[in-house]
Amino acid sequence: MLYVVLILGLVICAIFAVRAKQMLTAVLWLIGTSAVLSVLFYIMGACRLAVIELSVGAGLIAVLFVFAISIASDEPVTLSSLVPRPLAWVFVVLAVGFTAWRVLPTGGSMVPVNGCVESTVLWHERSLDTLIQVFLIFAGVIGMLGLLSGSRKRPPVGLEAEGDEL
Amino acid sequence: MSLSPVTVIWVGVFCLFGIGLYGLLAVRNLIKVIVALQILVKMAMLALVAASYSVDKLALGQSLAVMVMVADTIVAVIGLALAVQVQQRLGTLDIVELSRLRK
Numbered sequence: 001m002l003y004v005v006l007i008l009g010l011v012i013c014a015i016f017a018v019r020a021k022q023m024l025t026a027v028l029w030l031i032g033t034s035a036v037l038s039v040l041f042y043i044m045g046a047c048r049l050a051v052i053e054l055s056v057g058a059g060l061i062a063v064l065f066v067f068a069i070s071i072a073s074d075e076p077v078t079l080s081s082l083v084p085r086p087l088a089w090v091f092v093v094l095a096v097g098f099t100a101w102r103v104l105p106t107g108g109s110m111v112p113v114n115g116c117v118e119s120t121v122l123w124h125e126r127s128l129d130t131l132i133q134v135f136l137i138f139a140g141v142i143g144m145l146g147l148l149s150g151s152r153k154r155p156p157v158g159l160e161a162e163g164d165e166l
Numbered sequence: 167m168s169l170s171p172v173t174v175i176w177v178g179v180f181c182l183f184g185i186g187l188y189g190l191l192a193v194r195n196l197i198k199v200i201v202a203l204q205i206l207v208k209m210a211m212l213a214l215v216a217a218s219y220s221v222d223k224l225a226l227g228q229s230l231a232v233m234v235m236v237a238d239t240i241v242a243v244i245g246l247a248l249a250v251q252v253q254q255r256l257g258t259l260d261i262v263e264l265s266r267l268r269k
Contacts, residue, residue, distance in 0.1 A: 064246055089188070143243075
């Protein structure tokens, strides 16, 4: 019953995140999705992942979105759909149906799990992946710094010349 | 009829997949496209954890999900920085208008 309630909350938050007119409202619903997902992870036994999801998904990402929206203005989205909505629904139903058909037979019964030992897996069995992730993080930070540093507005050439004359 | 927790979680995974895919197909605002992408990534993380939980390898699923989360955060950072740049330079976040500008 608890799983049903959590999954319902997750789906409702995700639907409102996609359908909200204001971008800030959409981001708030996305934060709700992250919070419900972290509760779900915790109940399933993935305790550390739940903490990371709550701090990164509902914290860091939300701050980034609010920062971007505050710069890029939060105008209501009243644009028509990118592809016709019936066609989009057809694609969605086909994709979900195909994925369910391919994945569902592998879903077995739920087995109780003892403890969290993902650090062993992360540092000993998948150390190369971890190293690549570190490089990826550095690349992301440098890329963001480069993109944001280019946003300083330069004065037009004519104004620069007038300033020199004065 | 009572549903097992795994079945309920997989139903949630497919619902999130449909919602995220619909958002990618139907939304024209660049920032909302990133929101839809975030929902798809959350679906992937939930699927990883659910699958690993089913076969009693939760540690592997958690480590994979953490990596997906890191990559997703970087994608969000770069995407939002690009959206800010596009808004400041071109004055729009509409994907269709941006495609017209390219031509």
